[in-house]
Amino acid sequence: MNRQDFPMLEKDLIYFDNGATTLKPKCVIDSMVEYYSSYSANAHRGDYDISQKVDQMYEGVRDKVKKLLHAARSSEIIFTKGATESINMIAFGFMKYQLQKGDEVLITKAEHASNVLPWLELAKDIGIKVHYIPLNEQHELTLEAVEKAISPKTKVIALAHITNVVGDIRPVEEIGKLCREHQIYFVVDGAQSVAHLPVDVERFNIDFLAFSGHKMLGPTGVGVLYGKYALLEKMRPLCFGGGMNSIFSSDGTIEYKDLPTRLEPGTPPIAEVIGLGRAIDYLLNIGMDQIHQYELELKRYAISKLEQLDNITIYNKDSQGGIVAFNIDGVFSQDAAVYLNHYHICVRAGNHCAKILKDEFKIQNTCRISFYFYNTKEEIDKLIEVLQKSKDIFKIIL
Amino acid sequence: MDPNLRREIILEHYQHPINRGLVDDEHYEKANTHNDSCIDNIDVMMKITDGKVEDIRFDGEACAISTSATSIMIQTLIGKSVDEVKEIIENYEHMINEEDYRSDLLGELIVYNETYKQPNRKKCALLPFESIKKILAKKEEKENGI
Ligand SMILES: Cc1ncc(COP(=O)(O)O)c(C=O)c1O
Numbered sequence: 067m068n069r070q071d072f073p074m075l076e077k078d079l080i081y082f083d084n085g086a087t088t089l090k091p092k093c094v095i096d097s098m099v100e101y102y103s104s105y106s107a108n109a110h111r112g113d114y115d116i117s118q119k120v121d122q123m124y125e126g127v128r129d130k131v132k133k134l135l136h137a138a139r140s141s142e143i144i145f146t147k148g149a150t151e152s153i154n155m156i157a158f159g160f161m162k163y164q165l166q167k168g169d170e171v172l173i174t175k176a177e178h179a180s181n182v183l184p185w186l187e188l189a190k191d192i193g194i195k196v197h198y199i200p201l202n203e204q205h206e207l208t209l210e211a212v213e214k215a216i217s218p219k220t221k222v223i224a225l226a227h228i229t230n231v232v233g234d235i236r237p238v239e240e241i242g243k244l245c246r247e248h249q250i251y252f253v254v255d256g257a258q259s260v261a262h263l264p265v266d267v268e269r270f271n272i273d274f275l276a277f278s279g280h281k282m283l284g285p286t287g288v289g290v291l292y293g294k295y296a297l298l299e300k301m302r303p304l305c306f307g308g309g310m311n312s313i314f315s316s317d318g319t320i321e322y323k324d325l326p327t328r329l330e331p332g333t334p335p336i337a338e339v340i341g342l343g344r345a346i347d348y349l350l351n352i353g354m355d356q357i358h359q360y361e362l363e364l365k366r367y368a369i370s371k372l373e374q375l376d377n378i379t380i381y382n383k384d385s386q387g388g389i390v391a392f393n394i395d396g397v398f399s400q401d402a403a404v405y406l407n408h409y410h411i412c413v414r415a416g417n418h419c420a421k422i423l424k425d426e427f428k429i430q431n432t433c434r435i436s437f438y439f440y441n442t443k444e445e446i447d448k449l450i451e452v453l454q455k456s457k458d459i460f461k462i463i464l
Numbered sequence: 465m466d467p468n469l470r471r472e473i474i475l476e477h478y479q480h481p482i483n484r485g486l487v488d489d490e491h492y493e494k495a496n497t498h499n500d501s502c503i504d505n506i507d508v509m510m511k512i513t514d515g516k517v518e519d520i521r522f523d524g525e526a527c528a529i530s531t532s533a534t535s536i537m538i539q540t541l542i543g544k545s546v547d548e549v550k551e552i553i554e555n556y557e558h559m560i561n562e563e564d565y566r567s568d569l570l571g572e573l574i575v576y577n578e579t580y581k582q583p584n585r586k587k588c589a590l591l592p593f594e595s596i597k598k599i600l601a602k603k604e605e606k607e608n609g610i
Binding site for chain 1: 503531
C-alpha cells in the first residue's frame, strides 16, 4: 500500500526491518522542513505570530496522540525522546516513590532491554523483586500464565503489547482487567504495537504506555509517555529546568507547572513532534485495523512460502504480529543477513535486544523480518527466491 | 589471492575450527569479547609457558568470518613468543585497516587481506585478536604486580 509516498522505496531496496525503525513518508519529512523553513521559533514563548503557530502545532499533536490512543485527556500525553525514556520515567519518576522493598514487578523474558533494565536497576535501588512470567512453547504469553504469576506482592505488570522478536500480541485487554481487580499498575511497552494495530488505553485499562515516533513513520528523537492523569500527577520529573517551572526564587520557593508541561523540561523536539503529528494523520487515514489485517496477511503469506523451503527454521509461525524470526539451517544469523544484504534485502540479525530470550529459544540469534504496510507479496517472493539459492551463500559472502 | 582458495580456507576453518571447546585449567588466562552489534560472542583462553604460547582454545557463537579468523589465529599464534604475537597482531590489524603491513608474518591470516572491502565485517575479523590483547594485558598487569 501507498508505496509512492515513501522516498526510500524509490531505491532498489527491500526493507524488512520495520521493527527497528520504519521509513518516512514524504509528508512527514515535508512537515518538518516546513517548520524549519517557515515558522521556526521556540514553543511556549508565544508573543509573536510564528511562535504562536508553533504552540498551536505542537499542542495540536498532543490532541492527535490522544485520539490515536483513545485517551481521556490531552494532558495525559507527554512527549519524550522515545519508548526508552518513557519507560525510565515510569520506573524512576513514579514507581521508585510508590513501590516498597519486596514488592514484585512482573515482566517476561521476551521483553526488550528497555523494559528490562529499568526494572532491574530499580530493584538494585529500592529492593523490589523482578519476576519473569513463564512463556508457553511458542514463546508467547498467555492470560493463564499472567494470572498464575500474580501474588499478593505483585504491584506492577510491565509488558510489551507486541514483542519485537516473537511478534505475539499480548491479550492486553484481559491483562488490564486482571490488573484492575488486583490493584496492579499496568505498564505497556507499545513500541511495536501503536503503529500496527488499534490501541485503546481506556478500554485496556493501561496505566502507562510508552512508544517511539520513529517506529511509526515519524522522526527519531521523539516518543510518547501516556499515563492516567492521577498517576502522572504523582510523577516526579527526572530533569529540571526551563519550560516546566512556573515560579522559583532565591529563597527556595519553587513551583512547577501543571501537566503535561511539568514533565517536558527544556526546549522540546518541536520539529519531531510536528513530524509525529503528521505521521499520526497518515496512519489514521489508512486505518489501524487495516494496517494490522494487511500485515497479518503478509506474515501468513511469508510463513506459507518459507515452510516450503527445507533449509529454513521458523521460530514464531503462529504469532499474530507482522514479524518472522528464522534461521537458514547451519548458517549463523549475521552471515544470513549479510547474504540477504547482497540482494538489497534488509533484515536484522542478532538477539534484537531481547538478550534473555535466548533462555527460551535455546539459540542466541535469529534473523528477523518485520513487515509494514508498504511491504508487498512480491518482495516476499524475491526473498524466497534468494533463500532458495542460499546453498551458494559462502560464494556470495566470503 | 585466488578467491576460490580464499573461500576454501575460510570455510574449512569456519566449519572445522581448531581448538574449539574450553578446558578447566588454571594455567590458562581467559577473556571474552563480543561485537558491539551484539552478535558475535567468543571466549578465548591462552596458556603461556616460558614466554611462549603453548596453547589457545576458544568457544562461542559467531559468524563465518569471526569463527574462521579465530581458528586461523590460533593456528598462527601457537608456538610464538609473546613479542612475536604482538608483532603479528599489529601487522594483522594494519592489514584489516588497509595500512602497510608485513604479509610474511601472517601465514594463512592473509586470507582476510580484502576484508576492508566490507567495512561492516572488519570488526568480525578483528574480534578474536581483541581477546588475545586482553589476555596479554591481564598477564602484564599480573607480572608488574599492579
Ligand atoms: C519492544 C520494544 N520496546 C522498546 C524499544 C525501544 O525503543 P527506542 O529505542 O525507540 O526507545 C524497542 C525498539 O526496538 C522495542 O522493539
